[in-house]
Amino acid sequence: MNRTAIQGWIFAVLALASLPFILPSDYYLGIATHALVLAILALSLDILIGQGGMSSLGHAVYLGVPAYAAAWTMQNAGLSPLPAIIFAIALGTATAALFAVLALRARGLGFLMITLALGQVMWGAAYRWVGLTGGDNGIRLATRPMVLGIDISSVRAYYVVVALALLVALVCIWHLDRSPFGACLRGTRDQPRRMRMLGHDVWRIRFLAFVFAGFWGSVAGVLYVFDYLYVSPSALSLPQSAEALLMVVLGGAGTLAGPVVGAIIITVIKTVVSSYVDRWYSLLGLTFIIVVSVMPQGIVPGVRGLLRGARK
Secondary structure: HHHHHHHHHHHHHHHHHHHHHHHHHHHHHHHHHHHHHHHHHHHHHHHHHOOOOOOOOOOOHHHHHHHHHHHEEEEOOOOOOHHHHHHHHHHHHHHHHHHHHHHHOOHHOOOOOHHHHHHHHHHHHHOHHHHHHOOOEEEEOOOOEEEEOOOOOOOHHHHHHHHHHHHHHHHHHHHHHHHHHHHHHHHHHHHHHHHOOOOOOOHHHHHHHHHHHHHHHHHHHHHHHHHOOOOOOHHOOOHHHHHHHHHHHOOOOOOOOOOHHHHHHHHHHHHOOOOOOOOOOHHHHHHHHHHHHHHHOOOHHHHHHHHHHHOO
């Protein structure tokens, strides 16, 4: 690990640890928690986009399915929190494996359209299957449950849980990026034909990346339902998938910090700026246009380029 990477990790840990002391109230700490949950979702999507070159418009499925599974099994099946969490993450990961088999039949625009169609199918099922999902009313949780005897009901306690989950996700994805598998995944993105000629199973590499992305998306889904104490079909909707995609592109695809930065910016615009600006969707679109015009590769790569230029 080089000096820059060490400094980056130290900064990330210090930033996450200091937020509860810097933010003025639990309201803003709750917003920070929302942003970190969505940052994990964006990081999971970046495995497909940044490393695998596979843009998806159905990634919200791996947020919504585990969220529904965790809420339903605790509310209706009587499962305790830990088995419900394990089941929810396993179901979300299995869903990713199934969708990978269907979506990886195509590349490029075809892949994008298949993921969009699969996402819409799941959204429609959640909306219409009222007996299971509650339809448009969704499923509510009364409070955050105790997990392994630990009380996470307070805003600050839950922030610590989400911050630790984000750090674990960052470490795992960082290791994936620097592993031989990560190199093979980038090879399938840049030179799939050459990878086949070298004896690599391109389909299997992409499939495993899809499953890994689904796993971390499922982790975000469980954290999402415990964060909001509510899940509805909007968690699986196209706008949610598009929002995750926007986070990755805005922050910078293929960078560890990019999806986190994108998630923070979009969450702040949605929750804080929208309180003062009625047309905040227009502001979000304007922000995206400006960033893409000035920094086509995203905020994090753009800032890095500016810093390198300033040092010269």
